Amino acid sequence: MHTCDEETTTDLDVAALAARLQRMEDVLAITQLVARYGPAADLGDAGAVAGIWAEDGVYEAQPFGRWVGHGPIAGMIGGGHQEMIRAGMAHVLTPPHVEVDGDTARAWNHALNLRWDAGNDRFWVARLSANEWTLRRVDGRWRTVKRVNRNLDGADEARALFAGIASTGG
Template sequence: MSEIDELRATVETLMARVRALEDQVEIMQLVAQYGPAVDSGSGDAAAALWTEDGAFDAVPHLRMRGRDDIAAMVHGDGHQSLIRNGCGHVLTVPHIVVDGDRATGRSHALNIRWDADADRFWVARVSANTWRWVRTPQGWRIAERINANLDGAPEHRRQLAPPTSER
């Protein structure tokens, strides 16, 4: 292999590694935008994180299909009551596996609420999340998020298990 061929191969390898890192960072930034969007009541901003036909299942409470459903949840009375009374949605950094223009992942989410009477915050919900992301012309978007309470149900715990290839 000539020096030029070696250099080309090195550049191609580096380009692939940089793209993989960029994909990981963009997906992490996408997930990081969710909590601030819903906690500020910005339903359209939250919905824009999903694909047009994206799915969001808040097991067992609510199944949302498409951006309109997600925005309606944020603008709805239940969610608005939560944020008026003091609430924060905190998502952990997801584990991400990118495969071309698709990616999957898993993470935790916490719903932290303010208790004015006790002058403290408390964790109201800890959940397991599984994610599917897709690359779109506008960048990475959420195709599906399943958010299930870690209430002891084995199927919810399994959402956090590493994919078979990682075990």
């Protein structure tokens, strides 16, 4: 027979375990969402890329542009991006560091833009950027509210995006 204290302790253990499992599932879902960007962009699938964002989501990739909402984000992929894809461009994103807080989250990672150089039979890194992702749970699924992408070209602004990782202590 269990005492009241034993049942309370067991309930607390189960609740703590459930919370840990939910956090792990959230981190995995966000990691998978971020990982979808490169293949979807390289495929030129504008709808799949736009679907990574919330309806009102923002993608800032200076100096190239700022797109708000599914239509403009899809248009970025469906437009001039297609020519670069056909010329041998690839998006490679590193696994993100993810911090979840209920139905919101932040993530940070690097992104590399690789380009094919047929004349020299090699790929080269055309761009390396810092990324900060702000996400929220929408209808039970994680979506990007805002992605800020800045060239790591020595400017303080790009490195400052990673200050969020240092401040989390995680």
